[in-house]
Amino acid sequence: MISPRPARVHRARLQLAFLLFAGACATPAKAPSLTGDWDVYLVRGSVARPGFEGWRRMGYAHFEAHDSSVAGSVNRRTGEPILAVTHLEAKADTVTLSGTGNQAIAATWRGDTLSGVMLADGKPAGQRIRFVRRSTPFVAEQPFLLWPGPVSDSQYAVTEDTLVYMRTRDGAKLASYVARPVGKGPFGVVLQRTPYTRILHPAGQYWASRGYIFIAQHVRGRDVSDGNDFGDYDTDVRDGYDAVEWAAKLPGANGRVGLIGHSDEGRLAWYAAVSAPPHLAALAPSAATSDPWRIVPYEDMVFSPINVAWVCLMRARTLQNTNELDIGSELAHLPLSSLPQRLGCGDVPLWDRWLAHSTLDAYWRAHAVTTNIAKVKAPVLQIAGWYDDSRGPIDYTNALLAVPGHPFVRLVMGPGAHKGVDYVAGEFGPESRVETRRLQLRWFDHFLLGKDNGVDREPPFDDFVFGDDRWRKEPAWPLARAVPTKWFLSSGGRANTSAGDGVLDTLAPTGAASDTFTYDPARPTQFLIDSRELETSLNEDYTELNASEHDALVFTSKPLTKPIEVTGQMSATLWAASDAHDTDWIVMLLDVFPDGHAQRVQDGIVRARFRQGYEKEVPLTLGSVEKYDIDLWFTSRVFEPGHRLRVSVSSALFPKYDRNLNTGGNNERDSTFIVAHQRLLHDEGHPSYILLPVVPR
Incomplete structure (x- = not known):
């Protein structure tokens, strides 16, 4: 079990005792007024749970006083309503905001902040909410027109069939939702294969009203589709082929099918594409999940x-x-293999299958898009964000571009996370919000309907650059003009924490030959992640952790005197030694702002046993110096003057990555571990560095 760090526990207890004492002695005060403008933050869960919680600025609110009541609204940042408040009830420091239907908010004042729980039918609805006062009214954020030009208008009436069965070649019945334009046609077909929700009225209305037949099809094992073993993906390549060919022959179809889908749906679109169905005309997945050893369930063959x-x-x-x-x-307990049962989720065969394949074996190769990506013949549009954790858009683009005679590929990388820009901390200007569906529409207008709108002749890479906070069109990915630049780690031998003497510089390392730290799996270095949110690559603030975690080395540059743009894929090379038979080496890149707060940019990991490849496990020789190459993912950002670059090196980032127990055994099924003593080298013969693609400006 993980033990909390005593200093923090004692400090928290003292703070709690002080707050309780202050609350008991305080004189009751009049509750603040709700009138005015507010930022709205949301978090998952009706009650707080142990671990980091991701409070995300999801919306805004405005209230006006009307005699003895308050009328107002709570909206998403784009203006869509969360709750239209029609009634207010206030008692002492508690407030209940009621809206139309069965929705309400039960909240309590804490100073000038209102915090509460979202309710449905008077019961907690799985989210908490916080109102933080604004000094100015909020202006709803509008989508930026990244691809200008005409697209198909909403002009057709729509009919919907919520349950249409398709039979696969082996006789399985797959449940489908079909939305059709009312008219003669013929119409292009947009197909989304999904393990999530089949009946998608908004998507059906959007596509069908614009002259497309829209199909959302449940894969095997979901809802009323045949099959019992969801998640093995054994049939999804051929099922995807069958679905495309079936869709192309539906009444009113023009024989051209386009594939879409987000996240796992995106990978399902790619599974269909690698089967090369003759009637697949184009695909446009967003945030498509990468190969299973790259992101789910493993990240570079480290279980997540x-x-x-x-x-x-x-x-x-x-x-x-x-x-x-x-x-x-529950993450604190070992073994990891029993985690679903401890959470009350029961026996989950999918989890067991994941754990049964802990190396890059034939099972994972058979379930990888990149294994057969050379078979893809249809043009591809890929859409994602620099803080998206899916990894697929970059991985699949790289793999497809390496194929001689590959189809046309367009890549759009914005400022968002897996579920959008609202999950990313910060303000990124008026170009930060782009409507994915409109890009897909323009793409399909050309490739499914034959409209000459120029989408096939435009620059293939749309790049949102943080810092500039603007989009830039590029002639290729990766950028040919980017200069690979080494930033070396060095110190006087005391680089532990941000108060140490670790230095990051483009000059060759000087000073001490190495730094050391201790990695204890009982108290692993922390990664800030909301365990219920399913976002694993956000730009959280690591200032406190950099300052307090002695089991991590921190190397920080001098303040920059000019801007440095980094756009592309990043990597790190470490020379290191351990007294354990296996361990992990993790590098995180951070942007340190002039006020001192350190924001994560990206991180990457290598498990020592896989240093010679993911296919085989090679134990360490105790104390031997080894070279480790680490994939640091990708970014596009300008590090501004006055900012500093920072690199932290550790042997854990938990719970993003499972704890290496340092024994060389099975990290997911074992419960015993040992403490590892780690040494990072950074002398002339063993230079440790990060490699950044620096774009001249």
């Missing part, structure tokens, strides 16, 4: 226990509620 939230979500034939799972507490 945070995916238990997804396993529990998918454990039955329909989506299950995971908002109240106490994942943060």
Whole structure:
């Protein structure tokens, strides 16, 4: 079990005691007025759970006083309503905001902040909410027109069939939702194969009203589709082929099918594409999940226990509620293999299959898009964000571009995370929000309907650059003009924490030959992640952790005197030694702002046993110096003057990555571990560095 760090526990107890004493002695005060403008933050779960919680600025609110009541609204940042408030009830420091239908908010004042729980039918609805006062009214954020030009208008009436069965070649019945334009046609077909929700009225209305037949099809094992073993993907390549060919022959179809889908749906689109169905005209997935050893369930062949939230979500034939799972507490216990059962999710065959394949074996190769990506013949549009954790858009683009005679590929990388820009901390200007569906529409207008709108002649890479906070069109990915630049790690031998003497510089390392730290799996270095959120790559603030975690080395540059743009894929090379038979080496890149706060940019990991490849496990020789190459993912950002670059090196980032128990055994099924003593070298013969693609400006 993980033990909390005593200093923090004692400090928290003192703070709690002070707050309780202050609360008992305070003189009751009049509650603040709700009138005015507010930022709205949301977090998963009706009650707080142990571990980091991701409070995300999801919206805004405005209230006006009207005699003895308050009328107002709570909206998303784009203006869509969360709650139209029609009634207010206030008693002492508690407030109940009621809206139309069965929705309400029960909240309590804490100073000038109002915090509460979202309710449905008077019961907690799985989210908490916080109102933080604004000094100015909020202006709803509008989508930026990244691809200008005409697209198909909404002009057709729509009919919907919520349950249409398709038979696969082996006789399985797959449930489909079909929305059709009312008219003679013929119409292009947009197909989305999904393990999530089949009946998608908004998507059906959008596509069908614009002259497309829209199909959302449940894969095997979901809802009323045949099959019992969701998640093995054994049939999804051929099922995807069958679905495309079936869709192309539906009444009113023009024989051209386009594939879409987000996240796992995106990978399902790619599974269909690698089967090369003759009637597949184009695909346009967003945030498509990469190969299974790259992101789910493993990240560079290191298991990611945070995916238990997804396993529990998918454990039955329909989506299950995971908002109240106490994942943060249960992650502390070993073995990891029994985590779903400890959470009350029962036996989940998918979880067991994941753990049964802990190397890059034939099972994972057979379930990889990149294994057969040379078979893809249709043009591809890929859409994602720099803080998206899916990894697929970059991985699949790289793999497809390496194929001689590959089809046309367009890549759009914006400022968002897996579920959008609202999950990313910061303000990124008026170009930060782009409507994915409109890009797909323009793409399909050309490739499915034959409209000459120029989408096939425009620059293939749309790049949102943080810092500039603007989009830039590029002639290719990766950028040919980017200069690979080494930033070396060095110190006087005391680089532990940000108060140490670790230095990051483009000059060759000087000073001490190495730094040391101790890695204890009972108290692993922390990664800030909301265990119920399913976002694993956000730009959280690591200032406090950099300052307090002695089991991590920190190397920081001098303040920059000119801007440095980094756009592309990043990597790190470490020379290191351990007294354990296996361990992990993790590098995180951070942007340190002039006020001192350190924001994560990206991180990457290598498990020592896989230093010679993911296919085989090679134990360490105790104390031997080894070279480790680490994939640091990708970014596009300008490090501004006055900012500093920072690199932290550790042997854990938990719970994003499972803890290496340092024994060389099975990290997911074992419960015993040893403490490892680590040494990072950075002398002339063993230069440790990060490699950044620096774009001249």
